Amino acid sequence: MAAVQRGDAAALSTFLSAIVPQLLRVVRSVLGAEHPDLEDVAYEAAYAVVEGLPRFRGEGTVLHFACRVAVLCAMNVRRRDAAQKRALRRASTELDDVELDAPNPEENAQAAALAPIVRELLATLPVALAEALALHVVLGYTVAEIAQTASLPLETVRSRLRLAKQALRKRVLGNPRLREAVDQELETEAKA
Amino acid sequence: MRDSIEDLSALSRRGELDPAERRRLELTLASSSEARLLHRAGLELDEGGSMLPGDDALAERVKRRVMARVLPVAPARRRRLLPWGIAAAVACVTVAAAATVVGYRPLRALFSTSAAPAPQQQRERAARTTAVPVAPQVVPSAEAKPSESGVPVVSTLAPAAAPKAVAALDASSPGELFASAASARRRGKAQEAMLLYDALQSRFPASAEANAADMALGMLRLQRGSARSALDHFTRYLSRNQRAELVPDALWGKAQALSSLGRVAEARRSYQSLLERYPDSTYAAAARSKLEASKPEP
Numbered sequence: 097m098a099a100v101q102r103g104d105a106a107a108l109s110t111f112l113s114a115i116v117p118q119l120l121r122v123v124r125s126v127l128g129a130e131h132p133d134l135e136d137v138a139y140e141a142a143y144a145v146v147e148g149l150p151r152f153r154g155e156g157t158v159l160h161f162a163c164r165v166a167v168l169c170a171m172n173v174r175r176r177d178a179a180q181k182r183a184l185r186r187a188s189t190e191l192d193d194v195e196l197d198a199p200n201p202e203e204n205a206q207a208a209a210l211a212p213i214v215r216e217l218l219a220t221l222p223v224a225l226a227e228a229l230a231l232h233v234v235l236g237y238t239v240a241e242i243a244q245t246a247s248l249p250l251e252t253v254r255s256r257l258r259l260a261k262q263a264l265r266k267r268v269l270g271n272p273r274l275r276e277a278v279d280q281e282l283e284t285e286a287k288a
Numbered sequence: 289m290r291d292s293i294e295d296l297s298a299l300s301r302r303g304e305l306d307p308a309e310r311r312r313l314e315l316t317l318a319s320s321s322e323a324r325l326l327h328r329a330g331l332e333l334d335e336g337g338s339m340l341p342g343d344d345a346l347a348e349r350v351k352r353r354v355m356a357r358v359l360p361v362a363p364a365r366r367r368r369l370l371p372w373g374i375a376a377a378v379a380c381v382t383v384a385a386a387a388t389v390v391g392y393r394p395l396r397a398l399f400s401t402s403a404a405p406a407p408q409q410q411r412e413r414a415a416r417t418t419a420v421p422v423a424p425q426v427v428p429s430a431e432a433k434p435s436e437s438g439v440p441v442v443s444t445l446a447p448a449a450a451p452k453a454v455a456a457l458d459a460s461s462p463g464e465l466f467a468s469a470a471s472a473r474r475r476g477k478a479q480e481a482m483l484l485y486d487a488l489q490s491r492f493p494a495s496a497e498a499n500a501a502d503m504a505l506g507m508l509r510l511q512r513g514s515a516r517s518a519l520d521h522f523t524r525y526l527s528r529n530q531r532a533e534l535v536p537d538a539l540w541g542k543a544q545a546l547s548s549l550g551r552v553a554e555a556r557r558s559y560q561s562l563l564e565r566y567p568d569s570t571y572a573a574a575a576r577s578k579l580e581a582s583k584p585e586p
Contacts, residue, residue, distance in 0.1 A: 103358065103359060105355070108355060108358060108359065109351070112350075112351040112354055112355065113347075113570075116347040116350050116351050116354075117343065117347045117570050117573075117574075119350075120343055120346060120347055120350070124340075125333045129340070129511045130476055130478055130511060131476070132474070132475060132476030134346075135346055135349065135350060138346070138347075138350050139350045139353050139354060142350055142351070142354045143354050143357060143358070146354060146358055209332060210325065210328055210329040210332050211329060211332040211333050213329070214329045214333065232298065232326070232330070233326060233329050233330045233333055234333055236298045236301045236330060236334065237298060238294065238295040238298045238299065239292055239294050239295055240295075241298075254292070254294075257294055257326075261322040261323070261325070261326050262322065264322070264325050264326060264329065265321060265322045265325055268325055
């Protein structure tokens with residue numbers, strides 16, 4: 097790490113080769129595979145990781161640190177996109193704009209998926225809850241790992257995850273198609 | 289503590305639970321709808337966030353961009369290069385202007401962004417950096433229907449994308465069609481990109497661009513859940529390109545498509561082939577992890 101911070105080209109190259117694929121995966125999970133800015137966001141995240149290394153104090157692994165930076169970068173983009181969409185709705189009710197927001201057949205087909213709902217929550221929940229949700233659901237961290245990576249007490253993490261779970265459930269209940277799919281799944285499990 | 293549902297869920301996604309913990313997880317999931325939703329969302333994101341064909345090149349580009357930004361050019365070298373750079377830029381502008389005024393075709397072609405088919409290597413690189421795929425009589429996928437000539441033509445284009453794509457379909461060379469398709473993909477217009485790649489393969493089936501288009505179509509269709517079509521593209525690409533630059537991407541894509549289709553044993557063979565032939569590729573670690581996760585129980 098010291099060599100990377102000194103600007104050693106070989107060390108930086110090795111470091112980036114190791115983390116960029118991971119960052120890409122994280123950014124794709126948060127933004128969705130077809131987001132047009134995927135590469136740019138991964139690039140900004142990788143640059144932020146390198147720039148942030150002097151501030152890394154050894155809580156958890158470097159990879160955890162890097163992935164958290166990527167989650168936060170990607171979440172910012174989602175939140176910015178969501179804000180722009182809201183502003184567009186407020187500014188204009190032109191028919192064309194309304195049609196832009198209408199779900200296309202592909203979106204309808206994906207309506208029974210949870211991932212889009214999680215992504216939407218990452219853009220709309222308070223930042224602290226969204227971060228806890230992202231670290232757990234996107235990165236698959238345990239409570240202790242989230243606490244260590246984000247420098248938070250365990251109870252705070254548990255509390256934030258509990259609130260995030262409630263928000264997720266509320267969103268699912270508000271989506272008839274998704275609720276139906278989940279109910280069917282439950283029935284199948286019960287029969288099995 | 290490995291008792292909380294969040295911990296059990298996270299460890300289960302990594303394949304690190306022992307049988308007793310797995311049983312505990314199942315019981316908790318059965319009794320809590322919130323826990324079940326969160327766990328299921330995690331599994332979905334694990335699936336969707338895995339590496340895709342083309343990621344190798346994408347990661348390399350990101351790495352180069354960061355290195356260019358972080359590592360400054362040495363001042364002495366910069367001083368030496370600067371006058372040459374300015375001279376070269378002035379020369380380019382002068383020649384391009386002269387070509388435009390005089391109408392000298394070869395020079396115009398040289399400075400055009402869309403003409404002249406690129407050499408094979410450039411096409412391969414373009415395929416990696418953008419998003420390609422297609423081939424001769426490929427993939428009658430859900431969104432394709434036969435044309436009069438019997439070649440599948442995609443017809444379900446979003447209305448907003450139609451005019452641009454339709455205009456691009458008139459391109460006179462495979463290079464132009466390929467460039468239009470790649471541009472559409474970069475702009476996030478997947479449907480438009482697939483239409484153009486399909487048209488490229490239908491109109492110029494023997495071209496190098498059509499060959500490279502198989503990779504892009506495979507990637508796009510895999511991302512959109514058309515695993516069977518994606519598999520056809522990757523398989524065809526591999527059958528025609530034994531040593532091409534994109535073979536690791538194609539092997540990874542093939543394995544992903546097979547996994548999506550539930551053909552686990554075949555997917556494992558593709559991961560193994562990827563590891564044996566390209567042990568240092570960007571996909572190697574992920575392939576090992578997939579093999580470990582799909583290991584048949586004794």
